[in-house]
Amino acid sequence: MELSDIRNRIDAIDAGILDLFCERMELAQEVAKAKAQTGKAVFDPEREREKLSQVARAVPAEFSGQAVSLFSLLMSMNKAAQQRAIHAADAGSLSRTAFNALQLIDKPFPALADVACQGVEGAYSQIAACRLFKIPTITFHPTFEGVFRSVRDGSSTYGVLPIENSTAGSVNAVYDLIAKYRFSIVRSIRLKIDHNLLAKPGVSKADISEVYSHEQAIAQCSEYLERLGVTVHACENTAQAAAFVAESPRRDIAALSSRDCAALYGLTAIDEDVQDSDNNYTRFVVISATPQVFPGATRTSLMLTVSHEPGSLYRVLERIYALDINLVKLESRPIPGRDFEFMFYFDLDCPFGSAALGNLLDGISDVCEMFAYLGSYQELI
Template sequence: MDLLELRNEIDKLDDELIPLLLKRMDISRQVAEYKVQNGIPVLNEQRELEILEDVASKCGEQGEVIKTVFSAIMDASRALQHKIIGGGEELRNLISNAKCEKNLTANGEPIACQGVQGAYSGEAAKALFPDSPIDFHKQFEDVFEAVNQNKARFGIIPVENSTAGSVHESYDLIMKYKFFIVGAYDLRVDHCLCAKPGVKFEDIENVYSHTQALSQCNIFLKNFDFTGITFSNTAAAAKFVSESEKNNIAAICSESAAKKYGLKIIRKGIQNVTNNTTRFIVISKELVIDEDAEKISLIFSAPHRTGSLYRVLGRFSMTGLNLTKLESRPVANGRFDYYFYVDILGSVRDEQTLDLLCALSDELPEFSFLGNYYEGK
């Protein structure tokens, strides 16, 4: 047989498979109706495992491959059953009772940020909430606590940078507190090398800044043999340098921070890439969904079995949803278990999307809906 004949054979087999698959889905629909009438949950994990092992044993060398195909068929059948049964009642109620706003506002209440005046998080807060006072806090967790104790309406924290990647501490705190994400903002970040007036470029030995800023400028630091020293925040580093008696140190910070603390800007735009951008999120104890919400954030865990994460991610693809972020972080239980943080493009106002989220909330051992929000730029 030549290639064309082989492809024709595959086409014939596909034509035979399609009506069988459609028949299987129709029977799944009937199963769902039976489960509704008898109060039976959609997922029967033990039955699925038994079927998959039976399939693998019947298929010899192709056992694992065919098992993957059957897993996808089962996932599709389960999705159909969830749609018919309408599970995930707790999540549906949470979303239906959420506050809805056209543009997110704090109504003049304080906004919590990490760092000191001149910090990039403060710039993001001003862009999002120009009419609110900004309270700065020393640590990222202090921002969460300010929101937790109702000392601030919202908190602003950085979660990732287009050059240096994720801010892992932020994701760990998101997973610890599981507050809602009600907004996001992408801030263009231009770093400057700054020192006290009178300090010359050639005198600088040590450069202070946040670890993310040092990473975003590591090519510049390496080229001039500067030693990067980690500090809690870029603006706090600028404040430290301005108050230090040393004349061989500098800070990497924003232009506004340099002006705030009386530093001289020695070099501008020292970041590795010109379009350096940091994404900030808005955290809240109350779920608020913007009318123009376009991004959904979730936390979940998957069963400790081969292919379990693959199957969960396949459900998003099956619904036509695009994942823009997947972050794994360890569960602090000493067993090498992991939480998965996911960002997807979509809206809970879409029926299929809501059905999927509700299905996953029923099926997965851990599942938290963090929010559906608009990301400004």
């Protein structure tokens, strides 16, 4: 049999598969109506196990795994279509609620705003806030939760918080507070972080016996600090560490902080750019107590929990894959009071308002125990 003949046969088979696929997906509408009338859940695990077992037995053993994967994906797409059909007439559906938050095109991201940050003047959060807003009025809080409370109470319209670093990883405390407060993320920025060893004028590196900084900065400069051979102390913030060194009568201490803090607190940079990696970026997010989506939003954040059983997270990932949505981050955090159970955070690269995003928001609840939309936004680089 010639290759051209084989390809023609494959094309004919594929055409038949496509016709049957479309017919199968159209039947999802009828299934959704029947389930809505009887109150039956979209996800029927017993039916799914039975179907996959039949598939596995119906094909030669060497094709069993591939056939099960194919039909598992088919059923996932079918269930998502059922969810969309059920929510189609629901004015309060998650996709409509989210899409209704879109700001009018004549309301770009604000240049002036009341913004809450953790730390003191010169902190990286303050630097990020000044990049995100042209003229922010900033209030500082000693803790991350203080920022959330300020936004919750209306003292600040927005909060700016670090959420992950390219070297030290996620800022777990911020993820936990996002789960607690359920605020919306309305913008993010990736900020290049350059740490500097700051001390009082006239102090040399040989004089330093102790270094103060935030735990993330310490982690980002761990190799440098080990070579330096000093005692390290964690502070609430890199800028607070610089302020502490400036106010202390001691001349054997230094801070890991930004260049801005040197001028701000009258210190000298003994060593510059001491982070272990030159590719050292921290991602900051802007939080809002009310849902807001501004023009240009291409990233979406979700938070969810799944049942504590095999394959539960896979079913969520399967839905994302089936809709051709790019997953750019997946983070897990333990759920307080529930042993070995986790909250999952997803960052998706998908334009806001797209059919794919709407289909995901309305078609994923059946494979989750809890599901929350945290917002869609633009990420600045």
